Amino acid sequence: MNNYQDWEHYHGRIVSARGGWKIGEGVQCCGYDMMEDLVGKKSYMQVVILNATGRLPSKALADWIEAIHICLSWPDPRIWCNRIGALAGSARTTAVAASTLGVLAADSKSYGIKPLISGVGFIQYAHKEITKGISIDDFIINEVKKNGGKPYLMGYIRPIAKGDERIPAMEKVTKDLNFTIGKHLSLAYKIEEHLNKKFDETMNVNGYVSAFLSDQGYSAEEVYRIFSSLVISGVTACYTDTRERVKGGFSPLKTSDVTYTGKAFRTVE
Known part of the structure; x- marks a missing residue:
């Protein structure tokens, strides 16, 4: 009713x-x-954030968020969402269709945009727990136990490579725009220090972004909305690259490229 x-x-x-x-x-x-x-x-990014959150950010904050968008959208066709854009260009779809599908592919819990929800949630949860009195060391031990003894904390560790080249770039942006290190980012660095000593693992860009934007007063859902079209620039670049080549020329396959593992060939009787 x-x-x-x-x-x-x-x-x-x-x-x-x-x-x-x-x-x-x-x-x-x-x-x-x-x-x-x-x-x-006002800048376009200021209006994007206004529409996503209902609050108009400062020009400096909008510039910071614009900079991290550049860091997180690469024109590399090997990346999952960009591969869709490249394939779409090879198939001669429209730029809008290709870019939109690439953005949709990045709406994943494992990679792309949704991990920001978990990243913001984690650092805000960590701050609340440590504020209650638990030590950082004990907090990390408890979180590692939850993951079967593995240091899989959201915002830390990076597949394939250790470290994250995007963090130093954004640290410079943070300094140039005169932002100070807030309580969440300060904690993120302390957690990184402990993880590095115990597990030889460091913070990734998700952890840095999540902590910084938590200090700016954004919720996990608001961050997700702000970054909803995060990967579109790289997707469009990959679409354009293959669109200007021979049709069907992106990662073509021959029948000899496929390994057959079924029953042996036999004669029909």
Whole structure:
């Protein structure tokens, strides 16, 4: 019955808490006049974050988030989402279709955008637990036990390679934009120090981003929304690369490339 009452409230009309176009008057966006307050006065990334969270960030914070977008979208067709873009270009789909499908492929719990939800959740949980009085060392021991003795803490460890070249790049951006190290990022560094001593493992870019944005007051869901189209630039680049080559030229296969493991060839009787 409650659902029915809720639906009835919205029946026959479209309601928006974010904004809309008033014909002959202008366009509202989260309480701002888009043409008067935003266009030419705020950056595109500021408006992206405004639409995702309902709060207009400072130019410096928007610049920081723009920089990390560059770090996290590479034009390498071997990357899962970029491979879709490259294949789409080879198949002659549209740029919009290719880029959108690449973004959708990055909406994964194992890689891409959704791990940011877990990353923010982890560092905020860690801060709450340590604030209660548990030592960092005991906290890490408890978390490692949860993972069967493996140091698989969200925001730490990196497949294939140790370390993360994107962190030093973003540390420079953080310094250049005059951001200070907040409580979550400070804790992230301390956790890294302990993991490095005990397991020879370090923080990855997810851990750095999650801690920094936690210090800026964002929730896990808000970070996920802000970064919803994170990989699109790299996907589009890979689409363009193969779109300009011979059709079907991306990673073509021959029948001889396939290893047959079924029954031996036999004669039909």
